[in-house]
Amino acid sequence: MLDVALAYRRYQFLGEEFLTWLWYLIENEPERLPRIDKQLSALEIGRRMVLVNRRNGDNDETVTIKGENADMDEGLLALKKGGMVAEMHLIYRSGDNEWQFTLKGESLNISALKVPETGKIETADEIEGAVVEKIYLFGQIVKLVNALFQHFVKLRLDTKWATQVIPAIRKWIVST
Numbered sequence: 001m002l003d004v005a006l007a008y009r010r011y012q013f014l015g016e017e018f019l020t021w022l023w024y025l026i027e028n029e030p031e032r033l034p035r036i037d038k039q040l041s042a043l044e045i046g047r048r049m050v051l052v053n054r055r056n057g058d059n060d061e062t063v064t065i066k067g068e069n070a071d072m073d074e075g076l077l078a079l080k081k082g083g084m085v086a087e088m089h090l091i092y093r094s095g096d097n098e099w100q101f102t103l104k105g106e107s108l109n110i111s112a113l114k115v116p117e118t119g120k121i122e123t124a125d126e127i128e129g130a131v132v133e134k135i136y137l138f139g140q141i142v143k144l145v146n147a148l149f150q151h152f153v154k155l156r157l158d159t160k161w162a163t164q165v166i167p168a169i170r171k172w173i174v175s176t
Contacts (some may be wrong), residue, residue, distance in 0.1 A: 012105075012106050013054075013084070014156075015104070015105035015106050015107065015108055016052070016084035016085060016086055016105040016106070017084065017152075017156070018105065018108075018148075018149060018152045019084070019085035019086070019087070019088050019103065019105045020079070020084045020085045020169070021152055021155075021165070021169065022085075022088070022148060022152070023045065023049075023075075023085055023088065024168070024169045024172055026043055026044065026045060027045075027172070028168070028172055030042075030043070036147050036148055036151045037143075037144050037147050037148070039094040039095070039140075040092065040093070040094055040144070041093040041094055041095060042091075042092075042093040043090060043091070043092055043093075044090070044091045044093075045072070045088065045089070045090065045091075046088075046089030046090055046091045046100060046102075047066060047067060047068050047070065047089050048064070048065065048066045048070075048087070048088075048089040048102065049064070049065045049070075049072070049075055049085060049087065049088050049089065050062060050063070050064050050065075050085070050086045050087035050088075051063045051064075051065075051075055051078040051079065051083040051084065051085055051086060052083060052084060052086040053078065053081055053082050053083035053084075054084075055082045061078075061081075061083065062086075063075065063077075063078040063083065073176075076173060076176050079173045080173055080174070084105070085105060086104070086105045086106065087102060087103070087104050087105060088102065088103050088105075089101070089102045089112070090102070090103060092140075092141065092144060094140070096116075097116035097137075098116055099113065099114065099115055099116065099137070099140065099141055100112070100113070100114040101113040101114065101141055103145065108145060108149065110141060110142070110145060113138065113141060115134065115137035115138060115141075116137060118130060118133050118134065118137070119133075
């Protein structure tokens, strides 16, 4: 049986591959996203992305891109140098609702989650309903991330990964 810390370090790259693939998917094949999550109206890169190049041994190179409408050219340059997406801020839309959150590649942790506004609580009787609604809204993001990651893992284990997906991602990186 693998030690948890050893397994964590050994498979850390998988989350970074997932986020890099997700960036590619959002930019190049957004029409596939609603097939993964039926409720999805849009999934966009938000205001922050962190890329890491771990191939330099002990000296990791980190590039952070921040800001509304940030230019992703520096991120693409980091990908060209062998970097991977380590953290990504995302905006998820479903119907009239919008969620914003950050997804970390090394652990798939969700942080800085902002859920859609809910109705105002006016009486004590409405508190339970408001709590249940918030839990449901939080759960929607967990469900989204699970569906995206499950799709990624199936694709990653398929022969199409090496023959179709990796060449398409490389072509995107080089052509931009």
